Amino acid sequence: MTTETTVIELIAREAKRPPEEINADTSLDAIGIDSLKAIVILAELEDAFGIEVPNEMVASIKKVGDIVGKIDELRLKKGPA
Amino acid sequence: MTRRVVVTGVGTISALGHTTAAFRDALAAGRSGIGPLGADAHGTRIGVGAVVRDFDPAQHFSDDDLPLLDRFSQFAVVAGREALKSAGLEPRSEAMLHAAAIIGTGCGGKQTDEETYARLYKEQKERAHALTIPKGMPSAAASMVSMHLGIKGPVFSVTSACASGAHAAAQGMLLIQSGLVDVALVGGTDAPFTHGLLRAWEALRVVSNDTCRPFCKDRSGMVLGEGAGMLVLESADHALARKARPLAELAGCGMSSDAGHITRPSVEGIARAIAKALAHAGIELGNVDYVNAHGTGTPANDPAETAALHQVFGEHASRLAVSSTKSMHGHALGASSALELVATVLAIRDGVIPPTANFTEADSECDLDYVPNSARRRDVGIALSNSFAFGGLNVVLAVRSV
Incomplete structure (x- = not known):
């Protein structure tokens, strides 16, 4: 499963929307993911990928693609599992 | 001349039922809500309690709201809604814009805190649930009452163990007497049937394993209960102006x-x-x-x-x-x-x-x-x-x- 599929799946669940309606360009605001919900999603992603998302990254996340980008970046930094 | 304060609405959820009608009927019948704890005893020696049974949070709250509502907040909002309704006041109405909500709690969001502690100390996980703070903080119930009922005046929590709800009522009465507000939703809420809290009560050796028999020769201690009680307090003038019928004067x-x-x-x-x-x-x-x-x-x-x-x-x-x-x-x-x-x-x-x-x-x-x-x-x-x-x-x- 790619990072994007996992991220979209988690976001879809939190936003209570079908995953097909969500893509990298979807704005989190538009689907009702506020900062608190975003934090819940990030916690799950940290668990799923075994990474740590630094606090300063949180503010720059606006779109689904932003999360995917950050996760990939962090996974790369961490090296192969 | 201090302003007179009247009670215009009441709401309760307790082991005697989910509404004040059920509460009143049980009191009038002398029917006790105390019973065996079963699984709620969490393996402690505390065998009996007054538990709110058959409470399905989904009947009262949306999926969106529930992740932020500890059980003690759920009780507060449910009883608060009933109190407002019985007072003939609408959530988010003009009166709510200036109203106070003062909510007493002895324990706060223990369920939330203990779930996180179990994760950290027992399961050796390194991460708390992301919503532990806003869900578990002792003032969460007061905030949730204000958010769900649109109460926008002075809102805060008071805590004084078993007198918390009474201190909240006193505070609401004084706010009205002083002229700061015309309407105050006051009350108390607690949900203490958690593993850690039961162990702590067990250790204090004041909880009965029989039942609660106040003033009796063979009394053997207190019996824990849970729930919330809420009252709408109002200046007599404000109640009169909107033709609300006071239930009593505080x-x-x-x-x-x-x-x-x-x-x-x-x-x-x-x-x-x-x-x-x-x-x-x-x-x-x-x-x-x-x-x-x-x-x-x-x-x-x-x-x-x-x-x-x-x-x-x-x-x-x-x-x-x-x-x-x-x-x-x-x-x-x-x-x-x-x-x-x-x-x-x-x-x-x-x-x-x-x-x-x-x-x-x-x-x-x-x-x-x-x-x-x-x-x-x-x-x-x-x-x-x-x-x-x-x-x-x-x-x-x-x-x-x-």
Whole structure:
């Protein structure tokens, strides 16, 4: 499963929307993911990928693609599992 | 001239049911909500409790709201909604824009905190649930009440163990008397049936394994309960202007502190709170008909409370009807004093004094009329609601018929 599929799946669940309606360009605001919900999603992603998302990254996340980008970046930094 | 404060709405959720109609019916029937804890005992030696049964949060809250609502917040909002409705007030209405909400809690969001602690200490995980803070903080219930009912005036939480709900009511009354607000939703909420909290109560050795028998010779301690009690307080002028029918007047409050022992009550401290409530309300002690006692059923409380009533009321003490409704709704900690204030208001409204249930034989040091086992039909002009918390924090509220 790619990072994007996992991220979209988690976001879809939190936003209570079908995953097909969500893509990298979807704005989190538009689907009702506020900062608190975003934090819940990030916690799950940290668990799923075994990474740590630094606090300063949180503010720059606006779109689904932003999360995917950050996760990939962090996974790369961490090296192969 | 201080402003008069009336009660225009009440709401409850407790082991006696999810509505105040169910609460009133159980009190009038002398039916206790105390029962075996079963799985809720979490393996402790605490065998009985007054649990809110058949409560399905999904019936009351959306999927979106639930992740932020600890059980103690759920109870507060459910009872708060009922209180507003019974007062004929709409959530988010103009009156709510300036209204206060003051919510007492003895424990706060223990369920949330303990789930996180179990994850960290027991499962050795390194991450707390992301919403632990906003869901578990002791003021979460007050915030959730304000958010769900659109109450936008002064909103905060007060905590004084078993007197929390009564202190909240006193605070709301004073805010109205001072002219700062016209309407205040006040009450208390607690949900203490969590593993850690039960272990802590078990260790303190004050919880009965039988049932709650206040003032009885064979009483064996308190029985924990849970739930919430909420009341809409209003300036008499504001209630009159919108043609709301007051259920009773909250006529005065007396507050004192023992400054003595952390768990042992003081007759002198209790007596001072009772005397202050009578003075604040301008009540002749011979006019008091009913006292809703703190009546925990512990060895220490019941004789001390009885002695304090003798000290303040003298000869009139023997003419008082005194009952402990904790024998039915259990000791719901921060919610208890609020549930008891509701019971007191209902006694005045309906002219029915709730009994002390589970009554066997009076203790030799407890020689008042405790209304054993059966409710009594009697007009109640003036009643007191007693609450005495661990730490020696005492509140007595005086309620008058209107």
